Amino acid sequence: MSGNRYPPSWYAASAVPLPEQPALRGRIEADVCILGAGYTGLSAALELAEAGYKVVVLEAERIGWGASGRNGGQAIAGFSCGEDKLEALVGFEDARRMFDLSREGLQWLRNRISRHAIDCDWRDGHAQVPIKPRQQLALQAAVEDMHARYDYPVQWWSREQLREQLASDRYLGALYDPNSGHLHPLEYALGLGRAALAAGVVIHEQSRVTSLVRGARPMLKTTNGEVQCDFAVIAGNALLHGIAPELESRMMPVGTYIGATAPLGEARARALIRNDMAVADTNWALDYFRLSRDHRLLFGGRASYSTLPPPNLRGTMTRRMRNVFPQLADVEMEYVWGGNIDISLNRAPHWGALTPNVYFAQGFSGHGVIATGLAGKLIAEAIRGQSERLDLFARIPHAPFPGGRLMRTPMLVAGMAWYKLRDALG
Numbered sequence: 472m473s474g475n476r477y478p479p480s481w482y483a484a485s486a487v488p489l490p491e492q493p494a495l496r497g498r499i500e501a502d503v504c505i506l507g508a509g510y511t512g513l514s515a516a517l518e519l520a521e522a523g524y525k526v527v528v529l530e531a532e533r534i535g536w537g538a539s540g541r542n543g544g545q546a547i548a549g550f551s552c553g554e555d556k557l558e559a560l561v562g563f564e565d566a567r568r569m570f571d572l573s574r575e576g577l578q579w580l581r582n583r584i585s586r587h588a589i590d591c592d593w594r595d596g597h598a599q600v601p602i603k604p605r606q607q608l609a610l611q612a613a614v615e616d617m618h619a620r621y622d623y624p625v626q627w628w629s630r631e632q633l634r635e636q637l638a639s640d641r642y643l644g645a646l647y648d649p650n651s652g653h654l655h656p657l658e659y660a661l662g663l664g665r666a667a668l669a670a671g672v673v674i675h676e677q678s679r680v681t682s683l684v685r686g687a688r689p690m691l692k693t694t695n696g697e698v699q700c701d702f703a704v705i706a707g708n709a710l711l712h713g714i715a716p717e718l719e720s721r722m723m724p725v726g727t728y729i730g731a732t733a734p735l736g737e738a739r740a741r742a743l744i745r746n747d748m749a750v751a752d753t754n755w756a757l758d759y760f761r762l763s764r765d766h767r768l769l770f771g772g773r774a775s776y777s778t779l780p781p782p783n784l785r786g787t788m789t790r791r792m793r794n795v796f797p798q799l800a801d802v803e804m805e806y807v808w809g810g811n812i813d814i815s816l817n818r819a820p821h822w823g824a825l826t827p828n829v830y831f832a833q834g835f836s837g838h839g840v841i842a843t844g845l846a847g848k849l850i851a852e853a854i855r856g857q858s859e860r861l862d863l864f865a866r867i868p869h870a871p872f873p874g875g876r877l878m879r880t881p882m883l884v885a886g887m888a889w890y891k892l893r894d895a896l897g
């Protein structure tokens with residue numbers, strides 16, 4: 472999968488790539504050096520370059536090669552762990568501030584798309600849909616809570632209301648969020664990359680960081696070069712390979728997968744999701760789906776805790792899609808692909824500083840399209856001397872995965888078996 476090409480996906484097939492950026496050679500200086508050209512790294516880079524900093528980004532592969540170029544494209548306010556978990560971790564007031572910041576992140580994303588004219592097919596609307604009565608009760612309570620305590624205008628849709636928009640009998644209703652939405656993730660990543668380059672950011676592709684030397688002026692080393700800087704930012708997501716052990720022990724890479732059908736034709740596609748919203752169920756091993764601009768169904772789901780692609784992925788994704796839409800019995804997946812998400816033990820964001828001049832953001836836990844932009848912005852603010860808002864997130868406690876690097880996968884697999892059982896029992 473590595474090299475100068477993107478892994479095959481509908482996104483890679485439909486996006487307009489940027490010119491390749493040269494690999495790092497020799498020693499250079501920067502105010503800020505960022506590891507990783509995904510949404511997190513590019514957002515921080517853009518903010519800092521606009522503030523006058525000399526920024527260098529080192530990317531092991533290509534801009535948007537990681538999760539940012541492969542994800543489900545569902546841009547959802549809030550965080551993976553949910554508000555209840557954040558309240559339990561940091562109390563209501565801080566949880567509310569974090570949720571408000573995620574709304575700011577959503578606005579930031581919308582502003583960047585319009586300011587840089589990023590052609591990434593933004594569509595309004597996101598529905599979380601329950602399969603089990605227990606999930607329905609939880610979502611209905613969440614709608615009330617979002618209104619009463621978070622001042623956030625989500626709606627509850629009955630089963631009949633949902634059925635008017637979504638041609639599936641699988642769900643009991645929906646928590647509908649008109650502000651969240653969906654986009655073409657790789658086009659968005661490339662758009663951020665293009666804007667960063669235009670703002671003066673230097674991006675070196677094919678430049679894997681092999682070590683980070685901490686100190687008064689951190690140094691990031693690649694096979695053929697090194698960058699000495701005043702500040703370093705680690706935005707490498709799921710696979711850091713020994714760059715910062717204290718981050719890696721608190722993050723678990725998990726593989727997750729998406730399929731894209733062949734084009735269905737406009738009428739057939741529209742009949743599936745009439746209002747063109749994105750949809751996700753609330754199972755632990757969730758299904759999520761939306762339409763593409765060329766009238767395909769993009770259907771995501773299935774996790775692999777070993778990060779190895781599951782056997783017969785195409786068949787599995789097709790079966791899952793047909794569970795939701797039996798009317799697609801004649802439709803096959805034209806593309807299937809996957810990527811890694813970076814799960815923290817409590818699924819809450821893990822952002823902060825390792826040392827006074829080394830910042831990081833990870834633990835997006837599969838819910839990063841909006842949160843990554845916010846993390847990048849808050850890291851940029853902290854580097855500029857305003858760390859209060861990043862410090863808010865840095866207060867979230869994060870324990871290492873039990874079992875350490877070697878045993879965390881088997882232990883997580885055992886833990887996940889319980890959640891899957893719970894999904895099945897209702």
Ligand SMILES: Cc1cc2nc3c(=O)[nH]c(=O)nc-3n(C[C@H](O)[C@H](O)[C@H](O)COP(=O)(O)OP(=O)(O)OC[C@H]3O[C@@H](n4cnc5c(N)ncnc54)[C@H](O)[C@@H]3O)c2cc1C
Pocket residue numbers: 506507508509510511512529530531532533534535536537538539540541542543544545546547678679680681706707708709710711714727728729759771809810811812832835836837838839840841843
């Ligand atoms: C299949 C899938 C579906 C998803 N669906 C959704 C969704 O619908 N909605 C949602 O909100 N979130 C979703 N996510 C999560 C979301 O995509 C991520 O949270 C987000 O893209 C993370 O961005 P990032 O910049 O932190 O990491 P990435 O985009 O992974 O970027 C990290 C970059 O760092 C580079 N890198 C790593 N190590 C090094 C190194 N040593 N040296 C140099 N470069 C390095 C990588 O090559 C990569 O390009 C999904 C993720 C996946 C994989």
